[in-house]
Amino acid sequence: MYSDLHNKALTSTRFSELNPPLSDLVLQALSHSGFNFCTPVQAATIPLLCTYKDVIVDAATGSGKTVAFVIPLVEILRRSSSNPKPHQVLGVIISPTRELSSQIYQVAQPFISTLSNGKLMLLVGGVDVKTDMMKIKEEERQPL
Numbered sequence: 042m043y044s045d046l047h048n049k050a051l052t053s054t055r056f057s058e059l060n061p062p063l064s065d066l067v068l069q070a071l072s073h074s075g076f077n078f079c080t081p082v083q084a085a086t087i088p089l090l091c092t093y094k095d096v097i098v099d100a101a102t103g104s105g106k107t108v109a110f111v112i113p114l115v116e117i118l119r120r121s122s123s124n125p126k127p128h129q130v131l132g133v134i135i136s137p138t139r140e141l142s143s144q145i146y147q148v149a150q151p152f153i154s155t156l157s158n159g160k161l162m163l164l165v166g167g168v169d170v171k172t173d174m175m176k177i178k179e180e181e182r183q184p185l
């Protein structure tokens with residue numbers, strides 16, 4: 042995955058230059074992951090998603106789409122002033138395969154963990170739904 046990205050150009054746009062600006066915690070998580078410059082899909086979509094636009098993207102595998110939708114999700118949840126109910130689901134990311142779900146889980150984890158009340162959970166088919174429900178009930182933070 043990472044080697045795929047090395048074959049693609051990063052833009053000259055730094056995450057720290059995006060408008061609206063990203064929160065310090067997300068910028069720290071990006072820098073910690075070694076991400077300083079946006080890929081083209083990230084530079085094009087993060088500002089739109091952070092201003093609540095609906096966006097449909099068609100871009101190559103490994104072009105950075107996961108970060109492009111996870112960062113706005115985190116930024117919008119951080120801005121939200123409402124107090125969620127216990128176990129209220131804050132967000133849902135749906136993907137077509139178990140492998141892709143687990144890949145998204147790995148990439149999203151450092152960003153979701155900047156939310157004090159959010160907890161990223163990986164729920165896949167083939168597992169008893171009651172077991173998943175228990176996982177959500179036992180978790181004190183809000184599931185994503």
Ligand SMILES: Nc1ncnc2c1ncn2[C@@H]1O[C@H](COP(=O)(O)OP(=O)(O)OP(=O)(O)O)[C@@H](O)[C@H]1O
Nearest residue numbers: 042043046076078079080102103104105106107108
């Ligand atoms: N701005 C960036 N700078 C450096 N590496 C990045 C950047 N954005 C993403 N990456 C890394 O590039 C790889 C591919 O990113 P990602 O999984 O988001 O791509 P994708 O477009 O969602 O791929 P797929 O279509 O397979 O889901 C990951 O290892 C990710 O950590």
